[in-house]
Amino acid sequence: MNPVRIDKWLWAVRLFKTRSQASEACKGGKVKIDGQKIKPSREIHVGDVIEVQQGEAKKKVKVLQTVKNRVSAKLVPELAEDLTPPEEYERLEMLRQLNHERRDRGVGRPTKKDRREIERLKGDEG
Numbered sequence: 164m165n166p167v168r169i170d171k172w173l174w175a176v177r178l179f180k181t182r183s184q185a186s187e188a189c190k191g192g193k194v195k196i197d198g199q200k201i202k203p204s205r206e207i208h209v210g211d212v213i214e215v216q217q218g219e220a221k222k223k224v225k226v227l228q229t230v231k232n233r234v235s236a237k238l239v240p241e242l243a244e245d246l247t248p249p250e251e252y253e254r255l256e257m258l259r260q261l262n263h264e265r266r267d268r269g270v271g272r273p274t275k276k277d278r279r280e281i282e283r284l285k286g287d288e289g
Contacts, residue, residue, distance in 0.1 A: 166206035167229040169194065169213070175233045176243045178215055178224065188215070212246065220255055222247045 167175075170185040173194070179185040188194050189203040193216040196205070207213070211226045223246040230242055273281065 169205045169207050170203035175230045176239050
């Protein structure tokens with residue numbers, strides 16, 4: 164197969180929702196090949212192992228085929244092999260369970276109503 168830009172491939176195999184998100188991740192150093200940060204224009208080849216940082220998740224993917232156009236989710240296993248260790252998925256699930264009351268940055272302090280809702284969900288008597 165022909166070499167393809169990494170941002171286009173990451174979008175095509177549905178690791179990112181948009182191509183611009185894939186491109187921004189590359190520019191921000193969130194995508195690596197062989198431990199090296201790469202540019203969005205870097206061409207990938209079959210057999211390359213790509214490390215992608217998406218929020219808390221650190222995914223490792225091996226390129227099985229190169230494609231230029233986005234494919235259906237059913238075809239993704241034919242194009243990319245997930246090498247992410249199961250421990251990583253367990254760690255993500257544990258973080259998800261621990262952070263039930265996590266608030267987004269910049270939202271500010273909880274209101275009185277928010278605080279009462281949090282206490283009700285946690286089962287606190289206060």
